[in-house]
Amino acid sequence: MTELSVNLNKIALLRNARGHDAPNVVEFAKKFITLGVKGITIHPRPDERHITRQDAHDLGDLIRPLDGIELNIEGYPSEDFLQLIEAVRPDQTTLVPDLPGQLTSDHGFDFHTQGAFLAPILSRLKNSGTRISIFLDPDLAQVRLAAQSQADRIELYTEAYADTFNRPNRQDIYQQYHEAAALAVNLGLGVNAGHDLNLDNLPRFVTIPGIQEVSIGHALVVECLELGINTVVRQYLAICQQGH
Ligand SMILES: CC(=O)[C@@H](O)[C@H](O)COP(=O)(O)O
């Protein structure tokens, strides 16, 4: 079974559009948890365009006492971000190499050029007790280097998979993810995945062995608008049950 972690960025984006507290991010986290979701993901960006630092604290306070529910905080490991992680103490921290103004995540870390930068950061995060995941392209050399680092897991950046889902070359791309996940598992890393996954493309993705968690936000929120939150969560959980 693959765990579903619902990314609440777009709930916060809608909230921020009016400057009031609707929709309330914590209330939406509670709704998803009540419907059976076991993970909540947020990606606070430096400009707080959607998730704010306060949201991270509020969600930490909500989730910390809940057995079996995980908070995953994603972001670029700036000093500000690291201090937020040390204060909130999420179950999992996913490091993403995004520049401050970036529209959305569009590549994984490169251990060849950024390994030395990451090493002391990973040591520091180890002391805070959070599980460390590194956002990575499905590249075997990167997976090998991640396995030599202090990372516990990788998160495979699934844009290429999602983008080619309806194209003729989809089998080759699927194979890349399959091989990257298999190598990671062989080398002792856990494997997460995310970005642009949705109700259409997820069923095939979870046939890749070893995918422990998928974090999904943008499409899931759009699908909730179209189909309703209860229906959408039920469908995602049914798909994730097929993961192994
Ligand atoms: C790391 C990742 O793939 C997601 O966190 C994604 O970046 C979502 O961020 P936005 O909602 O800001 O696009």
Ligand SMILES: NCC(=O)COP(=O)(O)O
């Ligand atoms: N880590 C990926 C994530 O949290 C959600 O990405 P998306 O579904 O909003 O593309």
